[in-house]
Amino acid sequence: MALDSLDFDQTVALATTVAPHVDILEIGTPCIKYNGIKLLETLRAKFPNNKILVDLKTMDAGFYEAEPFFKAGADIVTVLGTADIGTIKGVIDVANKYGKKAQIDLINVVDKAARTKEVAKLGAHIIGVHTGLDQQAAGQTPFADLGLVSGLNLGVDISVAGGVKATTAKQVVDAGATIVVAGAAIYGAADPAAAAAEISAAAKGTQSSGGVFGWLKKLFS
Numbered sequence: 001m002a003l004d005s006l007d008f009d010q011t012v013a014l015a016t017t018v019a020p021h022v023d024i025l026e027i028g029t030p031c032i033k034y035n036g037i038k039l040l041e042t043l044r045a046k047f048p049n050n051k052i053l054v055d056l057k058t059m060d061a062g063f064y065e066a067e068p069f070f071k072a073g074a075d076i077v078t079v080l081g082t083a084d085i086g087t088i089k090g091v092i093d094v095a096n097k098y099g100k101k102a103q104i105d106l107i108n109v110v111d112k113a114a115r116t117k118e119v120a121k122l123g124a125h126i127i128g129v130h131t132g133l134d135q136q137a138a139g140q141t142p143f144a145d146l147g148l149v150s151g152l153n154l155g156v157d158i159s160v161a162g163g164v165k166a167t168t169a170k171q172v173v174d175a176g177a178t179i180v181v182a183g184a185a186i187y188g189a190a191d192p193a194a195a196a197a198e199i200s201a202a203a204k205g206t207q208s209s210g211g212v213f214g215w216l217k218k219l220f221s
């Protein structure tokens with residue numbers, strides 16, 4: 001789940017609500033910029049059973065910027081695919097130093113196939129297919145990019161973010177995503193814990209049909 005609030009206490013409270021229902025807690029970019037590494041330290045101490053991704057979206061000084069976050073317990077840190085290849089290599093190297101993972105975010109990368117092949121060769125752990133919040137507001141979705149990246153068959157984990165919800169979680173997994181990210185579909189839900197559980201179950205293919213009420217809910221969602 002992507003934690004995209006700016007508020008420290010609200011973020012911890014939301015993480016507490018959803019943590020039992022998700023594998024990874026993602027500290028979103030605005031959230032980590034606003035709150036800093038103290039938030040990571042707090043979440044790390046409170047949620048030993050969840051992986052934590054810090055969405056740094058690093059653009060320069062890859063090794064230097066990412067290292068303190070791995071030291072503080074991040075499992076995954078992101079770097080922009082549009083960054084210099086040396087910056088991306090720096091984040092991959094420092095992830096390897098700590099036995100953790102670097103995610104290369106393809107947001108705004110023009111030639112996504114070429115950059116994906118290039119960073120996979122460098123040892124990228126995860127490729128992030130990502131339609132950002134501003135791009136979503138302009139009507140874009142990550143589905144076409146996901147098909148392109150998964151079609152490369154590089155054997156690298158693929159994460160998908162960009163407006164994923166319960167009704168599309170299985171679709172993105174079927175299209176090749178190994179990590180499904182959801183933000184607004186959870187924090188904007190009336191019951192975030194239930195929404196997180198529903199999206200996780202859909203992504204993992206473990207959801208029950210929900211009987212006639214579940215069927216009706218799907219029909220009208």
Ligand SMILES: O=C(CO)[C@H](O)[C@H](O)COP(=O)(O)O
Binds near residue numbers: 003029162185
């Ligand atoms: O990284 C992000 C924005 O840059 C978001 O955290 C990501 O897009 C997931 O949120 P949502 O499901 O609301 O799109």
